[in-house]
Amino acid sequence: MTGAAFKVAGAICLRTWRATARRPVTLSFSLVQPLIWVLFFGFLFQRYDVRSLTRGGRYLDFLVPGVCAMTVLFGASQSGIGLIRDLQTGFLKRILASPASTFAVLGGKLLADVLRLLAQALFVLLVARALGASVVLTPGTALQTFGFLAVFAVSHASLSCMVALWTRAQESMATFVHLVNMPLLFTSTALVPVRHMPDWLASLSRGNPLTLAVDGCRSALLRGEPFTRGSSFVVLALLGLAMFALAGASARRLRSMG
Numbered sequence: 486m487t488g489a490a491f492k493v494a495g496a497i498c499l500r501t502w503r504a505t506a507r508r509p510v511t512l513s514f515s516l517v518q519p520l521i522w523v524l525f526f527g528f529l530f531q532r533y534d535v536r537s538l539t540r541g542g543r544y545l546d547f548l549v550p551g552v553c554a555m556t557v558l559f560g561a562s563q564s565g566i567g568l569i570r571d572l573q574t575g576f577l578k579r580i581l582a583s584p585a586s587t588f589a590v591l592g593g594k595l596l597a598d599v600l601r602l603l604a605q606a607l608f609v610l611l612v613a614r615a616l617g618a619s620v621v622l623t624p625g626t627a628l629q630t631f632g633f634l635a636v637f638a639v640s641h642a643s644l645s646c647m648v649a650l651w652t653r654a655q656e657s658m659a660t661f662v663h664l665v666n667m668p669l670l671f672t673s674t675a676l677v678p679v680r681h682m683p684d685w686l687a688s689l690s691r692g693n694p695l696t697l698a699v700d701g702c703r704s705a706l707l708r709g710e711p712f713t714r715g716s717s718f719v720v721l722a723l724l725g726l727a728m729f730a731l732a733g734a735s736a737r738r739l740r741s742m743g
Contacts, residue, residue, distance in 0.1 A: 490589040497580075497593025498600075501567065505601060519556040519609050523548065523616065526676070549613040549620060550702035551675030553606040553630070554695060557638045558669065560602045562662050564642035565649025567594065572653055578739075587736040588729075591646065595729070599638045603631050610706075625711030633701035633714075636721040637694060643728035650735035669695045697721055 526548060571577035580590055610630075614620055648661050670676075672686060673695035679687050690696050697717040704710045 490586050493585045493589040494593035494596060497590055498597040501594055501597035502601070504567065505597070516556075516605055516608065518559060519552045519605075520612060522552050522555065523609065523613050523618075543619070545613070545617065546619050546707060547678070547703075548676070549610065549618045550630070550706050551673075551699050552613070553609055553702060554634060554637065554673075554699045555670065555675055556606045556609050557602045557634050557698070558641060558666060558695060559662075560605060561598065561638045561641035562645050562666050563658070564595070564598045565645035565647075565661070566655070566658050567598075568646055568649045569653060569655055569658070572649075581736065581740040587740060588733045591643075591729070591733050591736055594646070595639060595642050598642050599635055602638045602642075603634060606631070606634055620706040621709035622706075623709070623711070626705035626709060629705040629711045629713070630702045633698045633718060633721065636718065636725045637698035639725035640694060640721065640728045643725065643732040647728070647732040647735045650732065650739055669693060672696075673699060675699050694721060694724060 523545070526544075528545065568577060571580075581587060610620065610622075614622070644665070645658070645661060648657055672689045673693045674690055675695060679690050679696075682690060697714075697720060701714045701717055701721075704713045
């Protein structure tokens with residue numbers, strides 16, 4: 486990226502943050518849902534046997550990395566809604582009609598969303614720890630946890646933006662949430678370990694990007710093993726790059742349509 490592209494990305498990032506700050510309801514809902522999962526599921530299933538998977542053997546400990554990833558999942562899926570609003574106001578078409586790089590515009594938008602989602606995941610993690618969750622927080626484990634969450638956020642937010650740019654309709658985002666988020670969540674290890682799944686579901690889970698992100702977080706937070714699962718991180722990073730490229734191509738298509 487050139488210096489001009491970085492300036493464009495920075496300006497779009499700052500604008501996205503300001504737009505989010507003007508809609509605190511969005512932030513509230515995206516935080517309330519994961520906290521409900523921590524509070525209710527963490528204690529409701531406290532007798533669920535995960536002794537071999539956590540140091541303390543409590544389901545709350547097992548659930549925390551999954552809920553952090555869920556926070557990113559549901560928040561990233563809303564990324565395209567901002568683009569639809571910008572389409573409706575005409576801002577996006579004006580900025581795409583300028584000499585600014587479409588990838589710089591999209592990159593600034595995604596940077597703002599990813600940093601916000603990481604901050605929300607950190608908040609959930611700290612609240613869970615205050616409730617008694619036993620997690621290993623060191624510079625190394627934090628780096629691995631938020632590295633996995635970041636690359637997953639990029640891929641899923643890019644997918645959301647691609648859907649928004651192709652459909653240009655608010656209704657499509659609600660469909661996206663139900664048809665993509667729910668299957669990803671319930672075929673992942675966010676809520677239950679893979680060994681407790683039926684064989685067919687376990688097979689689906691192993692190829693689920695959310696599972697890769699959750700397992701990467703658990704290796705760090707529960708077992709204190711930073712800088713592990715490098716192959717899973719590479720897969721998620723490549724997926725993120727592919728989704729970003731497709732979203733950028735969708736933005737270029739919109740620019741060519743005028």
